[in-house]
Amino acid sequence: MQKSEPVAAAVWMIGAIVSFSAMAIAGREAGLTLDTFEIMAYRSLVGVMIVIAALTVTGRWHQVRGQRLKVHLLRNIFHFTGQNLWFLAVTLIPLAQVFALEFTSPLWVIILSPILLGEVLSRRRMLAAALGFAGILIVARPSPDTINIGLMAAASCAIFFALTAILTKRLTRHENTASILFWLTSMQLVMGVLAAGWDGDMALPDAATLPWLVLIGIAGLAAHFCLTTALSLAPASVVVPVDFARLPAIAILGMVIYGEALDAWVLGGAAVICIANYLNIVARQPHRTPQG
Numbered sequence: 001m002q003k004s005e006p007v008a009a010a011v012w013m014i015g016a017i018v019s020f021s022a023m024a025i026a027g028r029e030a031g032l033t034l035d036t037f038e039i040m041a042y043r044s045l046v047g048v049m050i051v052i053a054a055l056t057v058t059g060r061w062h063q064v065r066g067q068r069l070k071v072h073l074l075r076n077i078f079h080f081t082g083q084n085l086w087f088l089a090v091t092l093i094p095l096a097q098v099f100a101l102e103f104t105s106p107l108w109v110i111i112l113s114p115i116l117l118g119e120v121l122s123r124r125r126m127l128a129a130a131l132g133f134a135g136i137l138i139v140a141r142p143s144p145d146t147i148n149i150g151l152m153a154a155a156s157c158a159i160f161f162a163l164t165a166i167l168t169k170r171l172t173r174h175e176n177t178a179s180i181l182f183w184l185t186s187m188q189l190v191m192g193v194l195a196a197g198w199d200g201d202m203a204l205p206d207a208a209t210l211p212w213l214v215l216i217g218i219a220g221l222a223a224h225f226c227l228t229t230a231l232s233l234a235p236a237s238v239v240v241p242v243d244f245a246r247l248p249a250i251a252i253l254g255m256v257i258y259g260e261a262l263d264a265w266v267l268g269g270a271a272v273i274c275i276a277n278y279l280n281i282v283a284r285q286p287h288r289t290p291q292g
Contacts, residue, residue, distance in 0.1 A: 009234035012226045013242040019223035021250050023216050024090050024098065025257065030205075030212040031091035036084040038203055039216065041192025046217025047185035055178060063178040068171065072183040075167035079184070080191045082160030085153040092150025094260040096251035100139045100270035101154040103247070106277050107132035108162035116166050125280055132276035138269030177228065181221070240281055244274045 030039050055061050089098045110129045113119040140151055171180055196202045205213055230239045247270045254260035 005233045006238050009230040009239050010242050012230035012233065013239060013245075016223050016226035016230065016243065017246045017249055019219040019226060020099075020246055021253055023219040023223065024095050024250060025253065026212040026215040026219065027087045027090045028095070028258075030209055030216065031087060033209050034203055034205065034213075035196070036087040037192055037196035039087050039213065040080065040084055040188060041196045041202070042205060042213040043216045043220060044185050044189035044192050046214055047181075047221055048189050050217065050221055051178075051181050051185050055182065060178045063176050064182045065175060065179050068174065069183070071167060071171055072180075073187060075164055075171065076184055076187040076191070078160045078163040078167065080188050082157040082164060083188075084195075085157035085160065089150050089154035089157060092148070093154060094263065094266070095254040095258075096247060096260070096263065096270070097139060097151070097266050098154045099247050099250050100266055100273060101136065101151075102158055102161070103244075103270065103273045103277060104132055104136055104155070105158040105161040105165065106280055107273070108159050109165055110280060112162055112166055116163075117169065124282070128276045128279040131279065132273050135269045135272030135276060138272060139266050140269075141265060240277060241274075244277075247274070 027039060034042075055064065086098070086102065089101075107129050110121065110125050114121045136155065140146065140155065168180065193202070227239075227243070230242075247267070251260075251262055251267065255262055
């Protein structure tokens with residue numbers, strides 16, 4: 001790895017942080033007039049148009065394959081569910097709390113990977129999982145007064161994002177990014193339209209909401225593109241700690257834009273979750289023997 005690659009990865013991660021934060025704010029604003037299914041339908045429509053344009057311009061349509069549609073469908077059902085829960089959460093609880101609980105997704109991967117991927121659950125990874133769930137308790141402080149739909153949605157979305165990550169790992173053994181993104185946006189467009197229109201009443205975006213929906217579509221694709229590019233340039237142990245900057249960034253934005261108080265419990269619990277994630281990353285790194 002060249003010395004400039006970690007710097008380039010950090011720059012891409014700044015793009016990911018900006019994109020994730022923009023999507024959260026846009027989701028909250030769009031949620032004032034649209035439900036989460038409608039937001040997902042319009043987000044996917046924007047995404048489909050971007051992906052189709054990109055495939056056409058780059059001439060990569062031949063990379064879109066249809067051999068594993070069942071896995072694509074299952075992956076996108078999980079992601080669609082998780083993303084709907086995430087959009088619901090950003091409209092109901094402080095943004096910093098949503099992001100803190102979303103960071104537990106890799107910890108759920110630790111628990112689910114031995115079952116779904118046959119991976120070994122080492123002692124260090126078990127410690128990371130236990131520490132992460134201690135962080136959840138600090139963030140949520142579960143009691144009859146603190147538990148609400150928004151909190152449960154944020155905690156639940158992390159589980160579905162973990163299932164999405166596991167199936168994405170399976171797909172990347174045989175599929176490329178172009179194919180995964182095409183089926184992601186097109187399948188979730190159909191899911192969004194069906195879910196939003198099941199009652200025969202799908203709201204159309206007005207002039208005030210439309211820009212937020214466009215921003216959600218662009219920011220969603222940009223965030224994952226930036227994150228993937230960063231991981232291609234530097235190890236996860238370098239990239240992921242930069243991603244943790246998302247939490248203080250969204251906490252400050254929530255305070256400035258929405259007057260959300262900086263909750264010491266949320267920030268402290270998030271720090272514990274971030275430490276747990278880093279332990280998980282270190283546990284997955286291959287051991288290197290000293291070279292003489």
